[in-house]
Amino acid sequence: METNETGLIARILAGEKELFHDLIRPYERMVYLTLFSIVKNETEAEDGAQETVISAYRHLASFRGEAKFSTWLTTIAINEGRKRLRKAKGAAEESIEEQAEDYEGDFTPAPMTDWREIPLEALERKELRELLGVAVAELPDIYRQVFTLRDLEELNVEETARALGINPGAVKVRLHRARMMLQKRLVPVLKTSAPARRGFFGRAQ
Amino acid sequence: MKLECKHVWEHISEYIDGSVDAKLREDIERHLEHCEICSAILDSTRNILVLTADDRTFELPVGYSERLHERLAKELLSFEKDSKKE
Numbered sequence: 001m002e003t004n005e006t007g008l009i010a011r012i013l014a015g016e017k018e019l020f021h022d023l024i025r026p027y028e029r030m031v032y033l034t035l036f037s038i039v040k041n042e043t044e045a046e047d048g049a050q051e052t053v054i055s056a057y058r059h060l061a062s063f064r065g066e067a068k069f070s071t072w073l074t075t076i077a078i079n080e081g082r083k084r085l086r087k088a089k090g091a092a093e094e095s096i097e098e099q100a101e102d103y104e105g106d107f108t109p110a111p112m113t114d115w116r117e118i119p120l121e122a123l124e125r126k127e128l129r130e131l132l133g134v135a136v137a138e139l140p141d142i143y144r145q146v147f148t149l150r151d152l153e154e155l156n157v158e159e160t161a162r163a164l165g166i167n168p169g170a171v172k173v174r175l176h177r178a179r180m181m182l183q184k185r186l187v188p189v190l191k192t193s194a195p196a197r198r199g200f201f202g203r204a205q
Numbered sequence: 206m207k208l209e210c211k212h213v214w215e216h217i218s219e220y221i222d223g224s225v226d227a228k229l230r231e232d233i234e235r236h237l238e239h240c241e242i243c244s245a246i247l248d249s250t251r252n253i254l255v256l257t258a259d260d261r262t263f264e265l266p267v268g269y270s271e272r273l274h275e276r277l278a279k280e281l282l283s284f285e286k287d288s289k290k291e
Contacts, residue, residue: 017281021274028273032265042266049269050276057280109214113241115248123261132253132262151254152263157224176218182257183250190253 005069013061020057027070030153031077037148038081039088040137048084052077067162074149074163105140107180110187118190128193135185143178150175208236213243217250 008023024031031052036045056063056076063072122128136144149160150171161168213236219225220233237244256262 020281021277024273024277028270029260029265032269033263036263046266046269046272050273053273053277054280057277108211109217109246109250111242112245112249115245115252117248117252118256120255120259123256123259128256129262129264132257136257136263152258154258172219172224176215179218179221179250179254180214182253183246186253187249190249 006065009060009063009065009069020060023069024053024056024073027073030070031073033148033152034074034077035081035084037145038078038141039084044084044088045081048080049077052080055080068159071155071159071163074153074155074159078145078163105177105181106184107177108184109180110184112187112191115187116191128190131186131189131193135182139178139181143174143181146171146174147178147182151179208232210236210240210243213237213240214246217247220247221251221254 005023008019012019012023028049031049032045035048035052036042039045039048052073056073059076063069067075118128136147139147145164146160149155149163150157155163157168157171160171164171213220213233216225216229216233220230225233237247
């Protein structure tokens, strides 16, 4: 797929501009989620996603292929999101990187002795999707951003570190904490929201 | 070496990602064999990760893609005009 992408980029730069639509299509979701993980607002995230794509188009010639195209694009999206956040919150807002790793919190998981797997079909239920969405949205910023890049967009540790401008060790620590916070928060509610034996996901049979 | 639960918890994330070294992996797996609590924590964490990563969990705004490509089409057009002017 990547050689295909390199070919696409070369053709776009050589003048077949319309192909940029195809280049960007696989990453639309990723760009939106990246923006949303920073600005936490649908409209802002969508506007930011559009700006990201336009900016990527305008600067495509400067993409040298040292990073993957997806990582390069994510970096643009992160910068766009941070710019919007600064604008929204004013100059008083400290840079995201100034939030250190010494965040005091409880990163131990919720203990239990059995877990009844919640199947993917359960996502048909809106309330379950909302539970998950809110839990992710309410993670502290630095954890939510790493979680989004690693677990939702499936960037690897190096790519995430590069895109966020932090070191790989910090990516691992933040990801671990994000996952543990989600586990701790979601396990008690998921356990009660997924009744065990009453028909299919609680619906009467 | 016998691991304590707490020690296993500290490495759960890396264990899920397959990035713990062989020795630690072995210790963790031995611990999981007899520890219901740690097994349940591992299962629930994995389950939550699968659920959150599903495309249905974070839906894009309706019409997002259409609006994005519309905007892009306009941009491509204006770029074209600019280059023709030169």
